[in-house]
Amino acid sequence: MQGPLIDTLVRQGVSRRTFLKYCATLASMMALPPTAGRAMAEAMAASRRPSVIWLPFQECTGCTESITRSHSPTIEGMIFDMISLDYQETLMAAAGFQAEEALHNAMKDNFGKYLLIIDGSIPLGVDGAYSCIAGRSNLDLLKDAAKGAAAIVAMGSCASYGGIPKANPNPTGAVSVSDIIKDKPIVNIPGCPPIPVVMTGVLAHYLTFGSLPELDDKGRPKAFYGETIHDRCYRRPFYDQGKFAKTFDDEGARNGWCLFELGCKGPVTYNACATTKWNGGTSWPVESGHGCLGCSEPDFWDAGSFYKALSTPANPLKLAATATVAGAAAGVAVSFANRAKKDAAKKAHQPVTLADLEK
Numbered sequence: 001m002q003g004p005l006i007d008t009l010v011r012q013g014v015s016r017r018t019f020l021k022y023c024a025t026l027a028s029m030m031a032l033p034p035t036a037g038r039a040m041a042e043a044m045a046a047s048r049r050p051s052v053i054w055l056p057f058q059e060c061t062g063c064t065e066s067i068t069r070s071h072s073p074t075i076e077g078m079i080f081d082m083i084s085l086d087y088q089e090t091l092m093a094a095a096g097f098q099a100e101e102a103l104h105n106a107m108k109d110n111f112g113k114y115l116l117i118i119d120g121s122i123p124l125g126v127d128g129a130y131s132c133i134a135g136r137s138n139l140d141l142l143k144d145a146a147k148g149a150a151a152i153v154a155m156g157s158c159a160s161y162g163g164i165p166k167a168n169p170n171p172t173g174a175v176s177v178s179d180i181i182k183d184k185p186i187v188n189i190p191g192c193p194p195i196p197v198v199m200t201g202v203l204a205h206y207l208t209f210g211s212l213p214e215l216d217d218k219g220r221p222k223a224f225y226g227e228t229i230h231d232r233c234y235r236r237p238f239y240d241q242g243k244f245a246k247t248f249d250d251e252g253a254r255n256g257w258c259l260f261e262l263g264c265k266g267p268v269t270y271n272a273c274a275t276t277k278w279n280g281g282t283s284w285p286v287e288s289g290h291g292c293l294g295c296s297e298p299d300f301w302d303a304g305s306f307y308k309a310l311s312t313p314a315n316p317l318k319l320a321a322t323a324t325v326a327g328a329a330a331g332v333a334v335s336f337a338n339r340a341k342k343d344a345a346k347k348a349h350q351p352v353t354l355a356d357l358e359k
């Protein structure tokens with residue numbers, strides 16, 4: 001067992017101010033009350049680094065790339081100092097028998113306490129032969145590792161919903177983690193790939209409160225997936241004014257008009273891209289000129305029509321009846337109707353600032 005986290009952070013030169021700022025930002029992103037930032041800081045500083053085992057299954061390594069391609073030093077980098085990442089094939093130095101031994105020891109020494117992260121889907125076809133590690137199928141590995149897990153994080157759309165491997169005709173018989181494991185708490189963090197700060201935010205919540213955050217009906221943390229891309233899109237005023245780019249290089253596109261008619265699925269996609277952005281808050285897909293593909297919704301690849309508008313924007317509420325992204329259509333009408341309510345509710349919690357924490 002490692003020492004308290006604060007010892008590790010101090011050794012690595014992380015200042016109290018930086019740590020408080022990180023916790024304040026995280027609490028604010030999760031729409032927690034102002035006092036939560038300090039509470040998170042205290043809980044995280046005193047906590048011991050929990051064992052985390054990360055198993056990659058039928059995947060492209062995009063999720064790992066996402067969480068590691070962060071600027072340095074970063075809050076994402078900090079979170080890696082807050083956990084004991086005991087097994088992650090892509091990141092660990094060990095290989096072969098040494099790697100297998102590390103996995104075995106981590107599972108045995110931390111039985112019942114470790115956090116299990118899975119990225120990639122689980123292929124069931126041909127007795128799981130499509131994806132094996134050390135001669136064992138992903139299905140076998142998942143069932144074995146899940147037994148001793150306190151909770152499971154399904155990282156990315158493949159682990160959450162099957163993702164692209166499960167897309168029609170699903171040649172490998174791919175399924176999601178929750179299709180297999182029914183007796184453990186599971187949080188889905190979908191996205192292709194998921195946003196780094198969302199991944200680390202969920203881990204930080206687990207460290208602070210010892211439990212998974214509140215989830216929506218698709219198993220996603222509400223703090224990050226509670227609103228649609230469209231709810232918070234900076235191009236939204238143009239949508240409301242009926243100003244739409246018709247091609248990717250017309251005057252409307254150059255003026256930053258709404259990408260709805262170019263196929264943007266923001267109105268039916270729940271994710272935090274519009275608020276957290278990507279690459280350290282530099283930009284995000286819609287800001288760089290491309291519509292949202294809906295990658296954090298189940299079966300987004302089969303829904304397709306990436307460059308086809310959902311419906312006529314003249315009557316946004318009609319979208320609910322015609323949206324093509326499976327399972328998300330009703331969200332359009334709901335998101336419009338609830339937007340004012342959500343804004344009012346959020347105002348009840350003033351944003352957490354560093355000043356609040358340093359009082």
Ligand code: SF4
Pocket residue numbers: 229230233234235236237239257258259260264265266267286291292
């Ligand atoms: S349709 Fe897309 S580009 Fe237009 S406001 Fe909504 S999310 Fe933004």
Ligand code: SF4
Pocket residue numbers: 191192229269270271273284285286291292293294295296
């Ligand atoms: S903008 Fe849409 S498609 Fe792009 S990463 Fe965010 S949720 Fe996925």
